[in-house]
Amino acid sequence: MHELSIGQSLLDLIAEHVPPHRRPYVRVVRLRVGELSGVVPESLEFCFEALVAGTPLAGARLEIERVPIRLRCDACRLDFPVAAVRLSCPSCGGTAARTLAGTELDLEEVELEDRVAEAS
Amino acid sequence: MSIVTIERRVLEKNDRVAERNRSLLLERGIFAINMVSSPGAGKTALLERTMERLEDRDRTAVIEGDVQTDLDARRVARYGVRVVQVVTRGGCHLDAPLVARALESLDLEGVRLLVIENVGNLVCPANYDLGETLKVVVLSTAEGDDKPLKYPEMFRSAAVLVVNKTDLLPYVDCDMAVLRRHALETNPSLRVFETSCRTGEGIEAWCDWLRTQSAAPA
Numbered sequence: 365m366h367e368l369s370i371g372q373s374l375l376d377l378i379a380e381h382v383p384p385h386r387r388p389y390v391r392v393v394r395l396r397v398g399e400l401s402g403v404v405p406e407s408l409e410f411c412f413e414a415l416v417a418g419t420p421l422a423g424a425r426l427e428i429e430r431v432p433i434r435l436r437c438d439a440c441r442l443d444f445p446v447a448a449v450r451l452s453c454p455s456c457g458g459t460a461a462r463t464l465a466g467t468e469l470d471l472e473e474v475e476l477e478d479r480v481a482e483a484s
Numbered sequence: 485m486s487i488v489t490i491e492r493r494v495l496e497k498n499d500r501v502a503e504r505n506r507s508l509l510l511e512r513g514i515f516a517i518n519m520v521s522s523p524g525a526g527k528t529a530l531l532e533r534t535m536e537r538l539e540d541r542d543r544t545a546v547i548e549g550d551v552q553t554d555l556d557a558r559r560v561a562r563y564g565v566r567v568v569q570v571v572t573r574g575g576c577h578l579d580a581p582l583v584a585r586a587l588e589s590l591d592l593e594g595v596r597l598l599v600i601e602n603v604g605n606l607v608c609p610a611n612y613d614l615g616e617t618l619k620v621v622v623l624s625t626a627e628g629d630d631k632p633l634k635y636p637e638m639f640r641s642a643a644v645l646v647v648n649k650t651d652l653l654p655y656v657d658c659d660m661a662v663l664r665r666h667a668l669e670t671n672p673s674l675r676v677f678e679t680s681c682r683t684g685e686g687i688e689a690w691c692d693w694l695r696t697q698s699a700a701p702a
Contacts, residue, residue, distance in 0.1 A: 366607060366611065370495070374494050377494060391485070402608070402637040402638075468493075469494045471491070471494055472489070472491055473488060473489045473490055475486070476485065476488065
C-alpha cells in the first residue's frame with residue numbers, strides 16, 4: 365500500500381526530470397533505499413512494475429541500492445554501522461547516537477539509451 | 485547509455501508541504517503532535533481521556549485520520565474541541581498535503597494544541613513528515629514488548645512513547661521493563677508514559693506534559 369504511493373511519487377519525480385519524448389528510452393532507474401526507511405525493496409519493485417505498465421516508462425527497470433544504517437555516537441563522536449537498531453557505541457558504550465545513514469529514499473539517476481540522448 | 489543524474493528524495497514533495505505546515509504552526513505558536521500506533525492501540529480513547537481533563541479544550545484542535553468513517557471525529561467532537569475528519573479512502577497513512585488541506589478548513593485562531601491522529605499503522609506513517617512538532621507513538625501492552633525492535637523506524641522517529649492498556653498487564657505477554665529497555669535501545673531519547681484509559685492510571689502525567697508543552701512559547 366505504502367510502496368504504491370511511494371512508487372507514484374517516484375514516477376512524478378522522474379517526470380519532472382525526464383521530458384516526455386525521452387521517457388520511452390529510460391532503461392534503468394536507480395534508487396537508494398536505507399535499511400531504516402521502512403520501505404520493502406521487493407514490494408517497491410512490484411509496485412513500480414504495476415505503475416509503469418502501459419506507460420512510456422514500461423521498459424524501465426528499478427535498481428535499488430540498500431544503504432546500511434550508520435550512527436554517530438553523541439558522546440565520543442565515533443561513526444559506526446549497526447546491524448539492527450539496538451545501538452551502543454563500540455568505542456565508549458554510549459547509547460545516544462544520531463542517525464547518519466539508513467533512512468534514505470532517494471532517486472539517484474535514470475539511465476537512457478544513447479541515440480536519444482544524442483538527439484535531445 | 486546516458487545518465488540523467490537526479491539525486492532527490494522521492495518524498496521531497498511531501499517534505500516541502502510538511503515544512504510549510506510546520507512554519508504555519510510555528511507562526512501561530514501551536515504545539516502539534518502526530519499520534520501514531522497500530523489499529524486498536526487506543527489513540528482515540530487516549531484522546532478522549534485527555535480531552536476530559538484538559539482545561540483548554542477551546543484552544544485545542546484535532547485532525548482525525550481514518551481509512552473510512554468519521555466515527556473517531558464524532559467521539560472526539562463531544563468534548564467541544566475543533567475537529568476535522570480526513571478520510572484517506574484506503575490510504576494507509578496521512579501525508580502532508582492532506583494535513584495542509586485539513587489545516588485550511590480549521591479555525592486556528594487561539595489554538596495552542598493540535599493533535600493529528602494518524603491512520604492506525606506502525607509502518608507507513610514513519611515515512612511521511614506532516615509538519616508536526618513531534619511524533620507520539622501509542623503502543624498497547626497487548627501488542628507485546630518486542631514491538632520497538634520490530635518497528636524501529638517508527639520508534640526512532642518518535643519523541644514520545646505512550647504505553648497504553650497497562651490494566652491488561654497481568655493477562656498479556658508483555659514485560660514493562662523489557663518493553664522500556666527495547667524502546668530505549670531503539671531510541672534513547674524517548675520519553676515514556678504508561679497509561680490505562682480504563683482505570684485512568686497515568687493519564688494525568690501525560691496531560692501534565694501536554695499542558696507544559698502547549699503552554700511553552702513556540
